[in-house]
Amino acid sequence: METGQTNNNNEAQVDLSGNQVPEIAPADRKPEDIATSKFPRVQSPSSINTFKQCPRKYFHHYIEKLASFPSIHLIRGKLTHSVLEDFFLVDINNVSKENFMFDLKIIIMEIFKKHWNANINEMNTLGLTHAELNFYHEETKYMVQTWIKRFIHEVVKDMKTKSLVEAFNHQKPKTEEEYRSNIHGVRGFIDAIHEYQTEVNGELKKEIHVIDYKTSKRAKMSPPYKLQLAIYAMLYKEKHGELPAKVGIDFLKFDEPPMYLDADEELVDFARLEVAFIHECTVSKEKPDYPKKISALCKWHSGQCDFYDLCKDED
Numbered sequence: 001m002e003t004g005q006t007n008n009n010n011e012a013q014v015d016l017s018g019n020q021v022p023e024i025a026p027a028d029r030k031p032e033d034i035a036t037s038k039f040p041r042v043q044s045p046s047s048i049n050t051f052k053q054c055p056r057k058y059f060h061h062y063i064e065k066l067a068s069f070p071s072i073h074l075i076r077g078k079l080t081h082s083v084l085e086d087f088f089l090v091d092i093n094n095v096s097k098e099n100f101m102f103d104l105k106i107i108i109m110e111i112f113k114k115h116w117n118a119n120i121n122e123m124n125t126l127g128l129t130h131a132e133l134n135f136y137h138e139e140t141k142y143m144v145q146t147w148i149k150r151f152i153h154e155v156v157k158d159m160k161t162k163s164l165v166e167a168f169n170h171q172k173p174k175t176e177e178e179y180r181s182n183i184h185g186v187r188g189f190i191d192a193i194h195e196y197q198t199e200v201n202g203e204l205k206k207e208i209h210v211i212d213y214k215t216s217k218r219a220k221m222s223p224p225y226k227l228q229l230a231i232y233a234m235l236y237k238e239k240h241g242e243l244p245a246k247v248g249i250d251f252l253k254f255d256e257p258p259m260y261l262d263a264d265e266e267l268v269d270f271a272r273l274e275v276a277f278i279h280e281c282t283v284s285k286e287k288p289d290y291p292k293k294i295s296a297l298c299k300w301h302s303g304q305c306d307f308y309d310l311c312k313d314e315d
């Protein structure tokens with residue numbers, strides 16, 4: 001999960017289209033052309049995508065460190081990640097083979113209930129109507145139900161050759177791991193790292209899939225998502241000395257497998273270039289060096305940028 005979003009993490013931001021977020025790093029630049037020996041700050045996919053969306057927004061959040069505001073999308077995103085994380089702590093040895101499908105669904109819904117209730121006070125401060133809150137509750141519950149259905153389906157497939165415990169553990173990823181690169185000055189929290197064993201010509205081969213969960217209402221591999229995954233591929237390679245096989249987004253609202261990109265050297269080069277370029281662009285601490293980039297993400301029908309009121313009166 002990407003933390004440290006700078007605004008309300010609204011759907012308008014996460015569903016950026018290619019037109020709204022043009023590439024900043026010039027296509028003819030190479031990572032080695034850009035000095036990265038000194039980093040003004042350690043970047044993250046969130047900070048980089050914020051800069052690309054609007055340099056002024058980056059300035060207010062990451063340099064001036066002005067507060068941003070909670071939103072239903074941010075709270076709901078965090079709690080959904082926590083539900084999946086807690087679910088993977090379940091001791092599968094205590095679940096019966098006969099009823100495991102039913103039991104796992106009950107267990108995850110109990111976890112969902114616990115996390116929803118733990119966040120209800122904060123959600124009640126957002127000024128949503130009862131109907132709106134109920135809508136988000138039902139939509140989030142649906143995401144969790146859809147995800148557990150897919151997870152159980154994969155466990156059942158594995159059980160053709162494995163016990164329930166083996167199948168569950170095969171499908172269980174490592175969760176919320178921090179990856180940090182001191183070489184490139186970037187870090188990120190990877191939601192899920194799956195290590196699958198697949199049989200190729202009678203031999204078992206390890207295949208790593210790196211996954212980020214999203215609660216977006218559209219399943220689309222937008223430029224910010226591609227950049228986030230590219231950074232994860234780069235971070236994974238630096239730590240483990242090899243690339244994952246795939247990096248992907250699991251759009252929880254959709255009953256479909258994750259949307260993957262092949263993790264290759266081209267993707268890693270793309271990440272290196274973008275990260276290096278943002279370091280170069282964020283050396284200054286002066287506001288005029290961070291121009292406003294007015295777009296539909298400044299203000300939309302149900303919300304606005306965290307800094308909209310401040311920004312509209314600024315040069």
Ligand code: SF4
Binds near residue numbers: 057292295299305
């Ligand atoms: S209101 Fe618009 S221009 Fe101003 S900081 Fe936010 S996104 Fe940038």
